[in-house]
Amino acid sequence: MTLQADLAAGLAAKQSSVADYAGRILQPLFLPLAAVVAGMIVFSGFLLLVGKSPIDFYMIVYKAGFGTSFSWANTLARAAPLLLAALCVALPARLGLVVIGGEGAIVLGGVAAGTVGMMVPGLPGVLGILAMAIAASVTGAIWIGGIGALRHYRGVNETISSLLLAYIAIALMNHLVEGPLRDPASLNKPSTVPLPEAYRIGEIPGIGVHWGLAVGIVACILCWVLIERTTWGFAARIVGGNIRAAQVQGLPAGLLMIGFTALGGVFAGLAGMFEVAAVHGSANASLAAGYGYTGILIAFLARHNGLAVIPAAILFAGFEASSGLVQRRLGLPDATIVVFEGMIFIAILLSDALQDKIDFRTLFRIRGRS
Amino acid sequence: MKVPPQDNRIPDRALAVSTHGMTMRFANFYALRDASITIAAGSFHVLLGENGAGKSTLVKCMMGFYRPTSGQISIDGQEVDIPDPRAAHELGLGMVYQHFTLVPSLTAAENLVISRADAPARIDWKTEREGLAAFMEKMPFKVPLGIPVGRLAAGEKQKLELLKQLYLGRRFLILDEPTSVLTPAEADELLGMVRGLTEAGELTCLMISHKFREVTAFADEVSVLRRGEHVGGGKVSDLSTSEMAAMMIGDKELVRPAARLPFIGKPVLEMAGAKAPDRSGLKTIEIDGLAVKSGEVVGIAGVSGNGQMELMELLTGQRPLEKGAIRVKGAAYRASREEARRFNVRYLPEEPLKNACAPKMTVAENIYFRDFDFLGGKTQFWLDGRRMKQEAGRLVGEYKVKTASLNAPIASLSGGNVQRAVLAREFTGAVDLLVIANPCFGLDFSAVAEIRARIMAARNAGAAVLLISEDLDEILELSDRILVMSDGHIAYETPAEGADIGEIGRHMAGHH
Numbered sequence: 001m002t003l004q005a006d007l008a009a010g011l012a013a014k015q016s017s018v019a020d021y022a023g024r025i026l027q028p029l030f031l032p033l034a035a036v037v038a039g040m041i042v043f044s045g046f047l048l049l050v051g052k053s054p055i056d057f058y059m060i061v062y063k064a065g066f067g068t069s070f071s072w073a074n075t076l077a078r079a080a081p082l083l084l085a086a087l088c089v090a091l092p093a094r095l096g097l098v099v100i101g102g103e104g105a106i107v108l109g110g111v112a113a114g115t116v117g118m119m120v121p122g123l124p125g126v127l128g129i130l131a132m133a134i135a136a137s138v139t140g141a142i143w144i145g146g147i148g149a150l151r152h153y154r155g156v157n158e159t160i161s162s163l164l165l166a167y168i169a170i171a172l173m174n175h176l177v178e179g180p181l182r183d184p185a186s187l188n189k190p191s192t193v194p195l196p197e198a199y200r201i202g203e204i205p206g207i208g209v210h211w212g213l214a215v216g217i218v219a220c221i222l223c224w225v226l227i228e229r230t231t232w233g234f235a236a237r238i239v240g241g242n243i244r245a246a247q248v249q250g251l252p253a254g255l256l257m258i259g260f261t262a263l264g265g266v267f268a269g270l271a272g273m274f275e276v277a278a279v280h281g282s283a284n285a286s287l288a289a290g291y292g293y294t295g296i297l298i299a300f301l302a303r304h305n306g307l308a309v310i311p312a313a314i315l316f317a318g319f320e321a322s323s324g325l326v327q328r329r330l331g332l333p334d335a336t337i338v339v340f341e342g343m344i345f346i347a348i349l350l351s352d353a354l355q356d357k358i359d360f361r362t363l364f365r366i367r368g369r370s
Numbered sequence: 371m372k373v374p375p376q377d378n379r380i381p382d383r384a385l386a387v388s389t390h391g392m393t394m395r396f397a398n399f400y401a402l403r404d405a406s407i408t409i410a411a412g413s414f415h416v417l418l419g420e421n422g423a424g425k426s427t428l429v430k431c432m433m434g435f436y437r438p439t440s441g442q443i444s445i446d447g448q449e450v451d452i453p454d455p456r457a458a459h460e461l462g463l464g465m466v467y468q469h470f471t472l473v474p475s476l477t478a479a480e481n482l483v484i485s486r487a488d489a490p491a492r493i494d495w496k497t498e499r500e501g502l503a504a505f506m507e508k509m510p511f512k513v514p515l516g517i518p519v520g521r522l523a524a525g526e527k528q529k530l531e532l533l534k535q536l537y538l539g540r541r542f543l544i545l546d547e548p549t550s551v552l553t554p555a556e557a558d559e560l561l562g563m564v565r566g567l568t569e570a571g572e573l574t575c576l577m578i579s580h581k582f583r584e585v586t587a588f589a590d591e592v593s594v595l596r597r598g599e600h601v602g603g604g605k606v607s608d609l610s611t612s613e614m615a616a617m618m619i620g621d622k623e624l625v626r627p628a629a630r631l632p633f634i635g636k637p638v639l640e641m642a643g644a645k646a647p648d649r650s651g652l653k654t655i656e657i658d659g660l661a662v663k664s665g666e667v668v669g670i671a672g673v674s675g676n677g678q679m680e681l682m683e684l685l686t687g688q689r690p691l692e693k694g695a696i697r698v699k700g701a702a703y704r705a706s707r708e709e710a711r712r713f714n715v716r717y718l719p720e721e722p723l724k725n726a727c728a729p730k731m732t733v734a735e736n737i738y739f740r741d742f743d744f745l746g747g748k749t750q751f752w753l754d755g756r757r758m759k760q761e762a763g764r765l766v767g768e769y770k771v772k773t774a775s776l777n778a779p780i781a782s783l784s785g786g787n788v789q790r791a792v793l794a795r796e797f798t799g800a801v802d803l804l805v806i807a808n809p810c811f812g813l814d815f816s817a818v819a820e821i822r823a824r825i826m827a828a829r830n831a832g833a834a835v836l837l838i839s840e841d842l843d844e845i846l847e848l849s850d851r852i853l854v855m856s857d858g859h860i861a862y863e864t865p866a867e868g869a870d871i872g873e874i875g876r877h878m879a880g881h882h
Contacts, residue, residue: 163757229753231742231743231749231753234735234743235743237728237731238728240728242724242725242727243717245739247686247688247738248686249717250687250707250709251707301552349831
């Protein structure tokens with residue numbers, strides 16, 4: 001009897017290690033990819049309804065996003081803020097917090113950078129850029145970290161508060177840029193004073209994309225290392241996995257929540273800084289371009305894994321880069337890409353609900369454990 | 371042979387219900403064994419028993435939630451078949467649960483009308499209101515019908531639950547600890563009403579209760595279950611509370627205390643003048659003069675909901691103290707990770723999957739929760755995945771945790787194996803203070819024996835053990851000293867050796 005049980009256990013262990021491996025490798029990849037495909041299929045139906053060819057649409061998206069070196073440069077330039085914005089969602093999500101207001105930190109981070117450029121214009125370039133980066137980071141950290149603190153100390157739902165605070169941030173930005181911080185010379189588009197040339201961030205040599213992309217990619221890798229390879233990340237995952245267990249282990253759940261939301265805010269603030277220093281040259285209403293919201297989609301598609309954020313951000317950057325060509329070639333409105341992304345997002349959320357129902361390990365395992 | 375009732379209508383008087391040889395087996399565990407209970411028409415009958423004695427199983431069989439393995443039910447002497455709750459309702463059987471089943475945003479009137487099985491798709495409110503008014507006329511008590519139920523007090527809500535059953539024409543009512551969410555005054559009022567209805571012959575009532583006070587004040591008859599068996603009962607007027615407690619608890623002399631080394635150490639855990647609000651915020655938990663010495667198991671007995679979980683939360687730092695202090699080895703203790711590590715304090719909360727594990731994280735990760743940030747006297751920044759695998763592999767073998775692999779999510783393990791994994795995590799290394807709540811709840815016999823042996827081994831190695839448990843057998847088997855918790859404070863203390871079971875039972879029941 002015990003011998004039989006031992007044999008059965010040994011056999012089960014062998015099968016299950018294969019099953020485990022398959023489960024661990026395939027499952028995280030399969031569902032998000034299936035969700036993207038499902039979103040594309042549903043959107044095809046939408047295109048057919050308005051009398052457009054889905055094949056044309058996807059060909060154009062491919063061409064405009066990934067078809068030529070020029071389109072790659074365009075896509076990667078858009079990917080830079082998306083990478084950072086997605087981290088602002090992915091980091092808190094590992095602690096079980098759904099923060100969807102990264103847009104607010106981007107906008108205010110941009111304003112902070114623009115203000116530094118305006119107030120202390122005389123520094124050497126590197127120091128100036130560093131000062132802007134610090135100002136943007138601190139602003140973002142306070143904005144999103146404050147959301148984590150509200151959640152911890154007052155029990156305020158972080159999803160709602162972050163979303164509402166994003167509207168407040170945009171209003172604040174408009175007030176500052178049109179009022180106290182306005183450059184009198186900016187007539188039809190209220191902006192801060194243009195940054196001194198030394199404070200502008202240039203391109204990475206050879207690929208025609210600004211340095212924000214490199215910073216974004218490095219940030220994604222660092223976040224992955226932080227979450228997966230450090231004890232702080234492990235503690236954060238315990239809090240996200242079961243806050244009661246974390247408390248019984250004596251882990252400082254509140255501090256971790258505030259720290260990780262603040263770090264997410266740092267990245268969102270930096271995204272705003274790069275938009276100002278590398279793209280627009282001054283802070284203005286163009287900061288509220290929706291990168292913070294697209295970041296939510298990317299983080300969910302990447303299942304809040306820092307490394308997976310990189311390809312997901314590039315994919316969505318490509319979609320957004322194709323918006324202009326879709327309008328011109330197919331005569332579709334500019335909201336088309338937003339609708340397309342929305343459908344993919346719904347499919348991703350549905351796949352999340354299915355995640356626990358479809359267990360790849362069961363596909364490889366013989367039923368009937370003793 | 372099953373004979374359906376000749377008349378489909380429910381009679382308008384109290385029903386007599388009896389069970390014959392009711393048995394419910396789950397795999398090889400008998401939750402209920404050959405229980406035959408007769409409840410006379412118009413009587414107020416109480417079902418007594420400890421946690422896990424089979425009370426809920428019996429009423430769930432009667433209400434058609436479970437299909438009994440064997441046994442029959444008869445109503446007014448006729449054998450009936452109850453395949454599902456709907457069939458029970460059609461026969462006039464109803465149940466009031468411990469927690470409310472009303473829709474809080476709807477008014478009492480709306481709740482009553484929608485609860486009817488024949489509620490029409492379009493409700494004619496004028497007729498319904500007239501019907502309700504006529505119904506309320508006949509009732510001995512009133513509930514405001516026009517305001518949302520969410521705004522009613524707990525006692526009013528429970529009255530409405532009772533009214534709902536009467537409105538639906540139920541003539542045999544099961545009350546599952548109906549007073550656990552009520553104040554004593556509200557409880558007396560509600561039970562007085564039930565008593566009135568049974569005396570009038572309108573209703574038969576079977577109530578599950580732990581509270582002897584309610585039994586002696588309101589009930590006619592009592593049946594006692596122990597370990598799934600009907601062990602006795604009779605007229606309440608013929609029985610004393612100590613006799614009832616003795617039946618409930620059984621011959622505890624048979625439970626031999628586990629082998630132990632004689633040991634008298636220094637106090638490790640002390641609580642003095644500790645005060646905090648309970649979960650409901652209505653009552654206060656007060657613990658004074660609790661001390662646990664090294665090499666001693668102090669068992670805290672009590673009926674669930676008397677402040678034991680709050681005590682656990684105080685000790686784990688999940689509930690702030692209003693007053694007083696918790697001291698470990700003489701120093702103030704706030705349950706931070708650093709303090710728990712310095713003083714070698716370990717916790718085994720109840721329901722380990724819910725309170726001590728992250729269900730979706732792997733077995734190896736869960737076993738690593740205590741050690742991941744500390745090695746050789748220093749806090750660590752980098753997570754050592756190799757050390758995690760090695761430790762988990764070793765401990766899984768040592769504690770015989772049955773798992774498909776170290777990378778399986780811990781939620782995929784059986785309850786006993788989850789608890790073994792948590793034990794492996796918490797019992798490794800030096801343990802000076804062990805705080806445990808219901809460690810064996812819901813586990814099978816082999817896991818129970820093993821877990822209790824591990825706790826005794828920790829005690830014999832010099833740990834101070836505080837064991838909070840609703841299982842009196844467990845307390846008697848493991849403890850050196852027994853405290854009884856009742857109504858948020860420690861009501862009784864006795865050495866385990868020569869403890870008077872009747873006395874413990876009376877204090878558990880809040881009956882001094």
